[in-house]
Amino acid sequence: MKFDYTITELFAGVGGFRLGFERASKKWETVFANQWEPGKSKQHAYNCYIDNIRNDRFNRKNSIHWEEKRVTNEDIATYANAAKQLIPDHTVLVGGFPCQDYSVARTKADGIAGKKGVLFWEIDKIVAEKQPPFVLLENVDRLLKSPSKQRGRDFGVMLKSFQKRGYGVEWRMINAADYGYAQKRRRVFIFAFHKDTQYFKERQLTDKAVLLHSEGYFQSQFPVEDESSTRHLPLSTELHEDIVDLSDNFSFRFRNSGIMIDGHIYSEEVLPKSPRKQITLGDILEKGVEDEKYYLGEQLEDWEYMKGPKKVDRVTSEGYHYQYSEGGMAFPDHLDRPGRTILTSESSKNRSTHVVRDPESGRLRILTPVECERMNGFPDNWTDSGMPHKFRYFCMGNALVVNLVEKMAKELKIIVDNEVKHSKEHEGISNLSFFENKEKIN
Ligand SMILES: C[S@@+](CC[C@H](N)C(=O)[O-])C[C@H]1O[C@@H](n2cnc3c(N)ncnc32)[C@H](O)[C@@H]1O
Structure with missing residues (x-):
């Protein structure tokens, strides 16, 4: 498995993930992005993304022409169906997939089995083909509970899909305001790590409760109290062997954080540690x-x-x-x-x-619009790219709190540094002769 600092950004919107990663470290490079608003002749979010490349507001490593070429504006299905040829290799796959089916902005919700939710299967195809070492996704918090008639089925199906593709998963529901930011925005972040990473191997045998409170992906940037909520006890379960059986019968009260490795789920209601400073409206x-x-x-x-x-x-x-x-x-x-x-x-x-x-x-x-951009941690006038006034609000309603992604990208940088170091040491060992290797190991 190869490690570098490349990312692919799906459902890119106006580029919140890319911005957060690039703020975290200049090393991160976006090698492919995709954004397409279905059925719309005017592609406001995509145009905004491109406009920010032209105005050099992203960390540009190549010519404008080349950077623009990397941001594609077609249905993601086109790319997912030929991911091997059309999507370059990358270390981290990121994306906040559309939330129209679950969002509190709507009254009728039908979960990932719904029309829009099926887009997860496009992510799944890309994961299967490209096998990125790490995946970081964002969705509305209702994902953990949907559908209402079979609580937790959709997230269970998602975990099962990751397990089938060879990944462990850690998730955390994060309210940006709990960590001091200016908006009460609750989103679930899903971090998947491939079984061939050092990261997976080191966590596979650790007690999961200990893991969530110590070496978990979210813990260092988003610290939680030692005690979990006493209102909801921690829960464990096993994913069903068969995904269809799971889809028909699985139900689980997912807590706001948890981990799945080798099909075993541990989930706990964690309490965020209060921030030292609270930004207000x-x-x-x-x-x-x-x-x-x-x-x-x-x-x-x-x-x-x-x-x-x-x-x-x-x-x-x-x-x-x-x-x-x-x-x-x-x-x-x-x-x-x-x-x-x-x-x-x-x-x-x-x-x-x-x-x-x-x-x-x-x-x-x-x-x-600038105040909405600030509430999401975007630079002022990020969406002032010629789109109609009300679409600036629309894009911010779809976007995420960039500061949270920045923190996650900092953590991922440390993780990838470690993978690079480890694979170099490993390479160093395997390039030697059998006897030299043995000597080094001993
Ligand atoms: C929740 S928003 C993500 C926003 C993004 N994280 C940001 O910072 O702006 C989901 C995005 O997916 C896009 N989208 C919806 N269906 C799509 C499809 N079939 N192919 C590609 N993009 C799609 C929407 O236009 C929307 O911008």
Whole structure:
């Protein structure tokens, strides 16, 4: 197995994974990326990615022309079906795959068996063909629970697929605000490591509970308390041998962290250690916001109604009457706390859109695109690439908190350094004659 500092970025959006890796170390190099918004003639996210290459806002190692060629804009299925020829070798495969099927932004969810979720099988094909030593994926936290009628089946199927391809997996649900960042954004990060890595071999025999709290992938960058939550006891189980049987019958209450090696699962509800410093919504506000389009204006009552508590009589399509109720939410949003999750609908007249009292004008307004970029840890105006205003919010609703990826990439750099060192030592040994090798080993 070969190790270097190359990454392939799938479902790249506006490049959050790439940005996080490149911030962590100049050594990381993106050798292939793919981003395609199905059925859209205007490819805003892809164009934004390319624009940032042209403006040299990514770590560019080659000519603009060559860097652009590496960012492909077709359905990932095209590449997954011929991954051996079309995707270069890489050490780390990364991607946040589409979350429309699970996201809280929607009301009907159907898990990875759903239409969009099937995209995981494209990742699986690439993993099978390319066998990257490491894989780092991101998804919404509901993935651990879906579907509601067979809790944990989808994640179980995903773990089984990785096991079949020769990987162990560690996962952690991380809320960016728990580690001091300006947004309450909960996402599950999935780290898969190939059985031929030193990393796998060293962890294979370690007690899994000890592992999660000491040598686990997430622990050093995202420390947790020694004690786990007493509300949910740790759980263990075995993955079924047969994936179809597993898909039909497997159910498990996955906790917010866990590990799977050789089909054995250990999962624990860990408690994040409080950060020393908490960035708040107030900290990331822009100064001098004057453009009237951000201010609420006349329709204040509509906003008050949307944000307020209510009980509404509704009728289902079958004619069944019921009362829908929801609690009130902070209006305006608290400036001394982290913001809530940015959704793709941010900026539209919507209950979940943030409303802040501008500290300078004293008036109520929505967030600016730059403020959303800051909440995700992107540089200011990252999405100012010519896309319509509302798509800047859309792209941020789809993106991730880059700071979290940066920390994960730092950890991966240490892991890959170790693999490189180990394979050099190994090479050093195997290049010697049999007797010299024996002597060195002894
Ligand atoms: C959750 S977003 C990932 C955002 C990304 N991590 C970022 O930092 O912007 C998923 C992305 O997958 C893209 N996508 C959806 N279906 C796709 C397909 N079939 N092939 C390639 N990309 C696809 C979407 O356009 C979207 O940008």
